[in-house]
Amino acid sequence: MGPKSSTVINLRTPPAQRDLIDRAARLQAKSRTEFMLEASREKAEQVLLDQTLFTVSAKRYQAFVALMDARSPATGL
Numbered sequence: 001m002g003p004k005s006s007t008v009i010n011l012r013t014p015p016a017q018r019d020l021i022d023r024a025a026r027l028q029a030k031s032r033t034e035f036m037l038e039a040s041r042e043k044a045e046q047v048l049l050d051q052t053l054f055t056v057s058a059k060r061y062q063a064f065v066a067l068m069d070a071r072s073p074a075t076g077l
Contacts, residue, residue, distance in 0.1 A: 011036075
């Protein structure tokens with residue numbers, strides 16, 4: 001038997017929170033499940049990316065800082 005294509009996640013929530021999720025899901029024409037899975041995945045990715053550590057040499061770091069400090073001629077930022 002091969003790996004499952006999906007698995008069950010059970011959640012309990014107050015009715016007001018469920019109603020809020022349902023309203024937002026309807027606005028995006030998604031099911032509650034689709035909405036919750038997308039929101040959870042996005043948040044998980046954000047948390048994991050915030051914890052990613054990049055190590056670079058001093059030379060590459062200085063080049064990075066110079067790029068970040070440079071003003072963009074296209075946007076003025």
